[in-house]
Amino acid sequence: MRLLSIDSVKENMQIARNIYAADGNVLLGEGMALTRGYIERLKDLGISSVYIVDHLTGDIEVDELVTIQTRIDATKAVKETMNGIRKGLGLDGDKVCKSVDKLMDELVANRNIIYNLVDIRAMNDYNFGHSIAVCILSLLAGIFAGFGYRKLKELGVGAILHDIGKVFISEKILNKKDKLSPEEYQEIQKHTILGYEFLRKNNQISAVSAHVAWQHHEHFDGSGYPRGLKGNEIHEFARIVAVADVFDALSTDRIYRKRFFPHEVVEYIRDKGKELFDPDFTRILLERIAPFPIGATVLLNTGEKAVVMKVTKDMPSRPLVKVIIDKDGVINQQPVDLDLKKDLTKYIIEELKDEESVTGL
Ligand SMILES: [Fe+2]
Numbered sequence: 001m002r003l004l005s006i007d008s009v010k011e012n013m014q015i016a017r018n019i020y021a022a023d024g025n026v027l028l029g030e031g032m033a034l035t036r037g038y039i040e041r042l043k044d045l046g047i048s049s050v051y052i053v054d055h056l057t058g059d060i061e062v063d064e065l066v067t068i069q070t071r072i073d074a075t076k077a078v079k080e081t082m083n084g085i086r087k088g089l090g091l092d093g094d095k096v097c098k099s100v101d102k103l104m105d106e107l108v109a110n111r112n113i114i115y116n117l118v119d120i121r122a123m124n125d126y127n128f129g130h131s132i133a134v135c136i137l138s139l140l141a142g143i144f145a146g147f148g149y150r151k152l153k154e155l156g157v158g159a160i161l162h163d164i165g166k167v168f169i170s171e172k173i174l175n176k177k178d179k180l181s182p183e184e185y186q187e188i189q190k191h192t193i194l195g196y197e198f199l200r201k202n203n204q205i206s207a208v209s210a211h212v213a214w215q216h217h218e219h220f221d222g223s224g225y226p227r228g229l230k231g232n233e234i235h236e237f238a239r240i241v242a243v244a245d246v247f248d249a250l251s252t253d254r255i256y257r258k259r260f261f262p263h264e265v266v267e268y269i270r271d272k273g274k275e276l277f278d279p280d281f282t283r284i285l286l287e288r289i290a291p292f293p294i295g296a297t298v299l300l301n302t303g304e305k306a307v308v309m310k311v312t313k314d315m316p317s318r319p320l321v322k323v324i325i326d327k328d329g330v331i332n333q334q335p336v337d338l339d340l341k342k343d344l345t346k347y348i349i350e351e352l353k354d355e356e357s358v359t360g361l
Contacts, residue, residue, distance in 0.1 A: 002054040002307055002361065003295030006043055006253075008354050009050060011036055013361070016051035016059075023079075024072035046129075048253045051295055056324045056335050056360050057307045062294050063113045065140075066106045071132060074099040078131045078160060085167045085198070093204025100135065100156035104149075107139050114311050115140060115289045130248055135160040137244035138237075141285040145240075155237045157205060158212025162241050165195025165213055177256055189225050192217055208237060216241045221275040231278075239278040243269065243285055246277075261351045263291035263317075290316050297357040298348045303327040305352065305359060306338065315341050317348065324360045331360045 001016040012033050019028045019042065027045070028038060031053075042050065077099040085091060115137065138159035142152045166174060169191050173184050180188065195213030199205045215229065215238035222230035224242075234242075247269060253259045260268070266286055273282055290311040292298050297307055298321065306321035318340035325331055340346055351357075 001057060001060045001295055002052050002297060002357075003049055003293060004052050004297075004357055005049050005354065006039070006047060008357050009034055009039060009052060010358070011039070014053040016053045017062075018068075019047060019050060020068065020072060021045065024069075024076060046253060048259050052361070054307070054361055056331070056333075057309070057322050060295055060307075060309055062116060063110070065110050065113045065115060066103055066136060070102050070106055074103055074132050074135070074160070075128045079128045081161075082128075082164070082167050085164070091164075091198070091202050091205070093202050096160060097153070097157060097204065100153060100160055103132075103135060104139055104152055104156055107136065107143060111143060112313055114313050114316050116293045116311065130252065131160050131163065133248040134162060134241060134244045137247060137285060137289075138240050140288050141240045141244065141281050144284045144288060145281065154206050154209050155212075155240065158209035158237050159241045159244065161195070161199060161205070161209065162212050162216045162245065163191060163195065164198060165191030165193070168194045168198070189217070192226050208235060211235045212237045212241050214238070216245055218242065219276045220278055223276070234278075236278075236281075240281045240285070243273065243277045243282050246273075247285070247289070261296075261353075262289065262293055263348075263351060266291045287316070288313070290319070292317070292319060292348055292351055294319075297324075297352045297359070299350055299352055299356075301347050301349055304346075305356075306348075307335075309337070312341070319348075321348075 015028050015030055015032050015034065018026050018030050021027045077095050081091060081096055135156055139152060139156050142155045147155065169188060173180070173187055176184065192214050196210050199210035199213055200207060212235070215234050218224035218227065218229045218234045218238060220231055220234070220239065222228050247265055250260045250265045250268065251262060266289060269277065269282060269286065292308050294308050294311060297305060299305055304323045304327050305325035306323045308319045309322050310320040312319070320337060320339050322335040323332055323338050324335045338346065340348070
């Protein structure tokens with residue numbers, strides 16, 4: 001099984017794992033062959049990568065941080081919540097809290113599993129998938145920061161609703177492909193205040209959860225909005241959600257740009273994020289993320305090409321891989337396992353893009 005970007009897949013390749021729509025229906029089932037029409041549809045739905053059957057690597061088990069059913073339920077809850085608010089029905093806080101509870105339970109139980117980007121990404125359209133991904137990432141940071149049940153719950157609710165204010169912003173501006181005018185940008189920035197004002201009126205949502213909506217675009221160095229708060233002036237939940245938000249946004253295809261690979265996002269956040277994000281929460285979160293997700297095709301420093309088979313929490317950047325192409329570019333018909341944790345002379349340089357990632361398929 002191999003993980004390919006949607007731009008690299010070709011007709012007749014076979015799907016290795018079900019692909020789900022935001023409503024939980026199976027869009028394409030395991031074993032189905034891709035057609036041009038399917039590929040276009042997946043692109044339209046914003047699905048950025050899919051698992052493809054690959055005889056060189058065989059089947060790979062992907063440990064799930066959160067079960068598919070829980071993700072589907074949470075996605076549905078967010079979708080219904082947002083649509084309800086648009087229709088003037090108000091917010092069903094109970095429904096949202098129940099989804100967060102379920103996500104928390106599973107994340108706590110699966111705390112030894114590393115966040116594998118595709119767990120979440122290959123199933124949703126952007127807005128709803130984004131809320132769930134940000135919630136999962138934020139909860140992961142909270143769990144490993146040692147938060148207790150009550151704090152985790154408030155963090156999770158704030159995270160899942162962080163962008164709720166966007167329901168009050170015109171979709172025309174939100175979905176604009178071209179560069180935003182200064183006025184439009186100002187308009188979008190209002191989602192923070194609008195979200196906060198909306199949430200604080202709801203007595204099922206705690207004040208600190210509402211603050212996440214208000215403060216998640218504040219930067220640690222004071223360069224963010226809406227108030228330009230700095231360091232610890234920003235509530236710790238919002239400092240966590242700020243990193244999770246950027247991590248997920250950069251990892252996803254958007255109308256105006258292509259996604260970045262996880263290792264590129266990790267590097268960006270480590271480097272650029274020094275000023276923007278809380279250093280402690282950033283470190284805690286990045287330690288839980290697989291820079292090279294399971295199924296990714298990667299280039300090693302030896303020139304060999306390999307597929308990531310297993311990622312472990314002690315050294316996420318040194319996974320177990322299967323070498324499928326040797327250093328001379330010859331396909332290994334019987335690929336060999338290589339544990340990068342044991343062979344320290346070898347390391348991954350990058351995840352391969354496009355044409356390069358389908359070699360040997
Ligand atoms: Fe936002």
